[in-house]
Amino acid sequence: MIEEKSTALKEKSLKKAPTGIAGLDEITYGGLPEGRPILVCGSAGSGKTLLAMEFLVKGARNYGEPGVFVAFEETSEELTENFASLGFDLEDLEAGNRLIIDHIHIDKSEIEETGEYDLEGLFIRLGLAIDSIGARRVALDTLEVLFSGFQNETILRSELRRLFRWLKEKGVTAVVTGERGEASLTRYGLEEYVADCVILLDNRMEEQIATRRLRIVKYRGSKHGTNEYPFLIEEDGISVLPITSLSLEHEASAERISTGIKRLDTMLGDQGCYRGSTILISGTAGTGKTSFAARFCKAACKRGERCLYFAFEESPSQIIRNMRSIGIDLQPYIDSGMMQIDATRPVTYGMEMHLIDIRRSMETFGPDVVVVDPISNLSNAGTDNEVKQMLTRLIDHMKLRNVTVICTSLVDHDSAECVNAQGISSLMDTWIKLRFFESDSELNRGISVIKSRGMEHSNQIREYLLTDNGIEIQDVYLGPAGGLLMGSARAAMEAKELAEAAAQNKAVAQRKRELENKLKSLDAKITALDSEYDKEKEELKRLISEDKLRCEGLEDNKKEIASIRKADTSE
């Protein structure tokens, strides 16, 4: 009973026209309200025309809904040219009767108003276009041009009201764009006619970097995401980034791969990290983040995996030279095409362009391992929050392809709050922290594994050296106070231990000798006692036999005396 009711309600509830725009359907829970007008407002260059056009193109291409684009500002040729760069072949769609672009030219200078009029011409043209291809979607870009062309606002407003009613009656989903006003959503208050769905686009400058954002101001009869969502204009159209709705459904690989440093593998549960996981190497300047990343690359290339290295700080030749100095030669892998270094300055262009660039490179190169060095430098290309969202997007993209990602992150201080580089640590599966330890007027490098999801890992801080033979993680020496000994203190401790061991050995030998001697002397004593014992025993025997002889002699003597005396015997 309840079920029946809920399905009936579901059927009655708002039908939606999917936009096909990446991310937008997620935050609108299915798309724009079907058969209703939708207002898209925003300032100049915020992407209104693109959103409107993409809605039509995707509708025609993917959902079998032909569309009519009424352009008040650009001619059909201009639009065709502009959208060709996004891979929208408008001419082809027009030829296939799936799209009509009608350019409505309004030039105030050639118009003279001589009395009562209406906008029947617009209605007829729109009606003709809609009926000729059976359009289900309409875009009006931008309707406000009417306000600059016609003076009589009273007529205009009543005609607009009629237009929206008419569009609803026609049952077309109509995207209407409007210029952002200072106090209101649109300059001419179009929002009062469009009550169903209003989307606001914004192109803000923050710290000299342009950020595009999208917000659904209202959506009658439907739930919708209420946040401001950053969006990109990518090579294939708009891409909205609803960070909260990113899926976490990628397959996790159980395969373990080596980091290229044996002792680091040991620290990571003896087997290294998981394939397809994300590894963050954070550290202050000069701790050797790039070296760790390069070592990883070399190991991966050796295994026959392809490495793509995004360098935001150094040029490829500089990286190769510097890595060669610590015994990591990447040149052969670059020559053989196993490895590629893409170097760009983060400030060259905005965050979104970087992402597009990275994704494009990944598409063409097809890497197994990606290095972003350093990820913290990307913050120069956007605000913190934006960077985090973009990175989430990027990392998600890589994880879906089972690509192992190594990100290095430059941190300013060793303090705990600063290591949380861009707040991205939550996106990372393994976090290796490199830092300097200052002791005995020395700076020594220490490595520790802060976290590593899905494996046992060492809790120890280990010292490591950047040597001619690469990165060497050292043995652990604890000082008297329990602290880790590093650098010369560790070396001194090593020497001291050696000396102590030698001394110990000597002492043991001495003691052994002493004991042996004592045993020997005891042995001698035992022999002496033994012989004494024998002697005494001999003596005793002799005494007994002598005594016996003496007794026998006495008896004999008695008998003799008796026989001599002729005395009778006592018995």
Added chain:
Amino acid sequence: MTGNGETGVSEIKDSTEDFEEALARAQDDEYVLRLYVAGMSPKSMQAIANIKRICEEHLPGKYHLEIIDIYQYPIFAKDGQIVAAPTLVKELPPPLRKLIGSMENTERVLLGMDLKSRSDKK
């Protein structure tokens, strides 16, 4: 798109050809005008009556007027870049002008047709 109402279009074609001829033949001071109306609404009737009156008054024998009902021939609304109805398009002499409305304001009609300059108004 142009396929609808084949007979209607061919019927109008003759007059359009005439019109094109008129355009070609037009003297320097001849007016070539097109009035687009949306059906026979009061506004349309008013506009037709008004423009005829004004032309007869100010341009006797020197004008060519064509009336097009965009309900019947919607394609002309597209080709002529018509948004408002009624719209009178002054094709010749240049510059091109669009006079919209019921043509009841004679002053403005004359201004729009360059039959009266704006300085005269003062």
